[in-house]
Amino acid sequence: MSDFEIITDVGRRRRRSSSEKLRIVEETLDETASISVVARRNGVAPDLLYRWRRLMLEGGAVAVSGDDDVTSNRAVRQMEDRIRELERQLGARR
Numbered sequence: 001m002s003d004f005e006i007i008t009d010v011g012r013r014r015r016r017s018s019s020e021k022l023r024i025v026e027e028t029l030d031e032t033a034s035i036s037v038v039a040r041r042n043g044v045a046p047d048l049l050y051r052w053r054r055l056m057l058e059g060g061a062v063a064v065s066g067d068d069d070v071t072s073n074r075a076v077r078q079m080e081d082r083i084r085e086l087e088r089q090l091g092a093r094r
Contacts, residue, residue: 014043025053 016024027038028049035053039046058072 021052022056024049025056028053 024038024042024044027033027042028035035049036046038044039049042049
């Protein structure tokens with residue numbers, strides 16, 4: 001029969017600085033590193049580390065500084081193009 005450990009205390013959430021998140025995500029960019037191993041080594045849930053990594057790759061280091069939604073660079077360029085087009089149309093009407 002095996003021994004089991006029952007964990008009853010989930011503990012307190014740990015707040016990490018954006019520089020610490022960035023360092024952890026950078027560890028996953030090494031092709032030899034497994035995200036699960038990096039997560040375990042740093043005491044982070046793998047799904048959270050996947051999220052930080054996705055946000056960083058989509059929006060850069062600013063993405064991991066908070067839990068706010070991140071707009072991709074592509075979406076920003078599309079919005080800027082739309083603004084320019086609307087400003088051009090507005091100017092043509094005057």
